[in-house]
Amino acid sequence: MEPLALLGGPSVRAGRAWHPWPVYDATTETELLAALRAGRWTVSWPGPGPSLERAFGEEFAAYTGAAWAVAVDHGSGALVVALETLDIGAGDEVLVPAMTWVASATSVLRVGARPILVDVDPVTGCLDIDAVEEAITPRTRAIVAVHLGSSVCDLTRLSSIADRHGLALVEDCAQAHGAIWSGRQVGTWGDVGAFSFQTGKVLACGEGGAVVSRRPELFERAQHLRADSRSYRDGERRVDEMELVESGDVTGANMTMSELHAALARDQLRRLDGQHAHREVRACELEQLIAAEGGGFRTIPVAPEVERRSIYEFAIRFEPAMFGETPVEAIAAAVAAELERPVYPPDMPLHRSVLFRPTTKRSFGSAWVEGQSRFPAAEEFRRTTLLVHHSAFLGDRDDMCDIVAALGKVAARRDDLPAT
Numbered sequence: 004m005e006p007l008a009l010l011g012g013p014s015v016r017a018g019r020a021w022h023p024w025p026v027y028d029a030t031t032e033t034e035l036l037a038a039l040r041a042g043r044w045t046v047s048w049p050g051p052g053p054s055l056e057r058a059f060g061e062e063f064a065a066y067t068g069a070a071w072a073v074a075v076d077h078g079s080g081a082l083v084v085a086l087e088t089l090d091i092g093a094g095d096e097v098l099v100p101a102m103t104w105v106a107s108a109t110s111v112l113r114v115g116a117r118p119i120l121v122d123v124d125p126v127t128g129c130l131d132i133d134a135v136e137e138a139i140t141p142r143t144r145a146i147v148a149v150h151l152g153s154s155v156c157d158l159t160r161l162s163s164i165a166d167r168h169g170l171a172l173v174e175d176c177a178q179a180h181g182a183i184w185s186g187r188q189v190g191t192w193g194d195v196g197a198f199s200f201q202t203g204k205v206l207a208c209g210e211g212g213a214v215v216s217r218r219p220e221l222f223e224r225a226q227h228l229r230a231d232s233r234s235y236r237d238g239e240r241r242v243d244e245m246e247l248v249e250s251g252d253v254t255g256a257n258m259t260m261s262e263l264h265a266a267l268a269r270d271q272l273r274r275l276d277g278q279h280a281h282r283e284v285r286a287c288e289l290e291q292l293i294a295a296e297g298g299g300f301r302t303i304p305v306a307p308e309v310e311r312r313s314i315y316e317f318a319i320r321f322e323p324a325m326f327g328e329t330p331v332e333a334i335a336a337a338v339a340a341e342l343e344r345p346v347y348p349p350d351m352p353l354h355r356s357v358l359f360r361p362t363t364k365r366s367f368g369s370a371w372v373e374g375q376s377r378f379p380a381a382e383e384f385r386r387t388t389l390l391v392h393h394s395a396f397l398g399d400r401d402d403m404c405d406i407v408a409a410l411g412k413v414a415a416r417r418d419d420l421p422a423t
């Protein structure tokens with residue numbers, strides 16, 4: 004076997020290009036240019052007809068099967084609006100998985116509430132449902148459920164726990180657009196669902212997000228919260244009038260999505276289901292190849308309730324003993340060098356993350372409780388998982404064979420890997 008590409012040997016990939024991401028074409032360019040030339044650029048500026056921002060909200064609600072959707076500027080903003088829509092605030096405890104992107108927890112601090120970290124299922128990296136039940140106190144008001152990587156949380160059990168304890172359920176769907184659990188899309192199981200459209204996500208517009216809900220009575224409130232206390236005007240309006248009306252029923256802040264981003268998001272939404280189907284074929288091939296050629300690697304089983312996955316970051320797991328003391332970063336770097344594309348471990352669990360230090364800011368520090376540090380399953384998940392971005396699954400079967408070949412080569416040459 005050749006030496007590792009990381010150490011100067013020839014790579015498995017041998018220079019062949021990967022499918023590009025993000026994906027766009029002449030239609031995208033036409034629609035972006037039209038949004039530019041319309042000269043409106045934001046919903047908070049007059050212009051004829053409904054804004055693209057509103058149109059995207061309606062289309063995204065229809066896509067997810069929610070009663071409504073409100074577009075916002077980021078996924079992080081979507082989580083803030085989601086929590087504020089449910090009036091979560093000072094003194095409230097919100098359960099958040101220890102294994103997630105930092106925004107799932109900082110959004111709780113941004114509304115003045117207290118994130119209580121909860122350990123995850125060692126197989127999927129999603130919330131450990133028993134740990135959720137154990138973490139509930141009289142002050143608990145909400146659960147933030149993160150659908151991690153390509154998995155979906157057990158929404159059946161989470162909804163019933165939330166109902167039983169009178170808690171709000173917020174779904175962080177930033178990694179799971181379009182996933183279907185037991186007949187319903189993610190985001191419509193909880194009280195509110197939050198999405199991100201940052202470039203890396205499966206629905207991308209640079210920076211953007213949305214809040215969705217199955218509860219119609221929350222629509223007005225969510226609109227106010229994201230547009231400085233304004234909501235959409237219905238019926239006729241003069242050309243100099245804005246689409247937003249200053250009703251002020253709920254005091255919000257400005258987290259609106261720009262018209263240019265909305266144009267891009269609408270274009271990308273039309274491509275999403277085709278991409279889901281393509282990625283699913285590739286993911287099944289990779290799962291079969293890994294199951295057949297083994298080599299000590301495994302993929303995460305898909306829960307029977309999942310009727311459609313959203314492949315965001317595809318996880319490849321290995322036994323803790325397989326690489327001895329070699330850290331996951333070094334293993335990921337070796338596989339990445341063979342594949343000539345990023346392969347990386349999951350985010351550091353929040354209690355170890357440099358991105359999550361609430362006491363560096365007074366407004367966060369006062370809500371945070373120190374000493375939340377025992378999350379063995381999250382640590383193990385991080386130590387024994389390699390992630391491959393969804394764009395790798397937009398290519399062909401040969402790409403999947405290369406992934407398996409790269410894993411096999413790195414496993415065979417594990418003794419050559421740097422120890423730190």
Ligand SMILES: *Cc1c(COP(=O)(O)O)cnc(C)c1O
Nearest residue numbers: 077078079104106107177199201
């Ligand atoms: C990306 C992401 C976010 C934040 O979205 P932004 O648009 O980057 O603010 C929140 N939660 C999870 C789980 C994410 O992956």
